[in-house]
Structures are given as structure tokens and as C-alpha cells.
Amino acid sequence: MIIEQIVGNVEDIPSSGRHIEKVYLSSDDLVKRIQRVTTDHGKEVGIRLKEPKDLIDGDILYMDEHNMIVISVMNDDLLVIQPANIKQMGEIAHLLGNRHLPAQFEGEDMLVQFDYLVQELLEQLDVPYSRQIRKVKKAFRHIGHHHG
Structure with missing residues (x-):
């Protein structure tokens, strides 16, 4: 799965009962437009953002009617x-x-x-x-x- 744009942020879009998978990133990784990450459920995800935008905590990489993949920044x-x-x-x-x-x-x-x-x-x-x-x-x- 390749992510090219952010769907939104969990502060603005409620999970509405969706299953949430998290991608844990260090604050340094938030500035990278292209990277390969793994969710807490072992799913590999490629991030290749079209827009030059930093990721922030709570950004939704993927969402369908049942699932969400969300950025969680590590301490x-x-x-x-x-x-x-x-x-x-x-x-x-x-x-x-x-x-x-x-x-x-x-x-x-x-x-x-x-x-x-x-x-x-x-x-x-x-x-x-x-x-x-x-x-x-x-x-x-x-x-x-x-x-x-």
C-alpha cells in the first residue's frame, strides 16, 4: 500500500468504531515525505506524499469503512x-x-x-x-x- 496524501487527522475525523492500526514515528521522521513504515499489526505501508507537508500526530494515512491507519508520534x-x-x-x-x-x-x-x-x-x-x-x-x- 502506497500513501500519497493524508486523509485528515483523528482530532477532526472520529474513528466511528473503525479498527485503528498505528504507525509509530519519531518526531524526526515526521519531516520525511518518502518512507517505508510498518503498522503495529505488521502491515507494511509506503508513504510518498505528493505535497511537501510534515506529518503530525494523529494524521490518518488510510481510512475505509472498517479500518484506519493513524500516525502516533513516539515520546x-x-x-x-x-x-x-x-x-x-x-x-x-x-x-x-x-x-x-x-x-x-x-x-x-x-x-x-x-x-x-x-x-x-x-x-x-x-x-x-x-x-x-x-x-x-x-x-x-x-x-x-x-x-x-
């Missing part, structure tokens, strides 16, 4: 940064940007994939953070640029 090892004020947020964002580390935001939390150097930096700057194993909804996207 990441994260630093959950909770800056005390806007100045601290700006400083951390600047320092992470200099290291080309992608970040995501969920509510007041800034999320970055665990990196011991970032952890040391947060401790040196006395920035509140915690290390958590948790699921992110979308990929950590590296944005390419050059220093000119």
Missing part, C-alpha cells in the same frame, strides 16, 4: 523550558538560535530536544526547566540559513 527526551520573564525568554531564544536548535511552544513552555550543553546553559543562567519524556505533536523543524 521525545525534552528540555521543557519555562522562562521567568520575557527578558529571559528572549535570551534563551537567542542562544538556542545561535546553536541552530529548533524549539516548539506549547502554552507557556518552550520545548527543545534534550542536549546536555543546553541543560548546562540553562543551569548557568538559572532558567527554570525540567527534563521530560513526552510526545510532541509536530516535528522539530530545522530552518536553514547562512551567516553572510
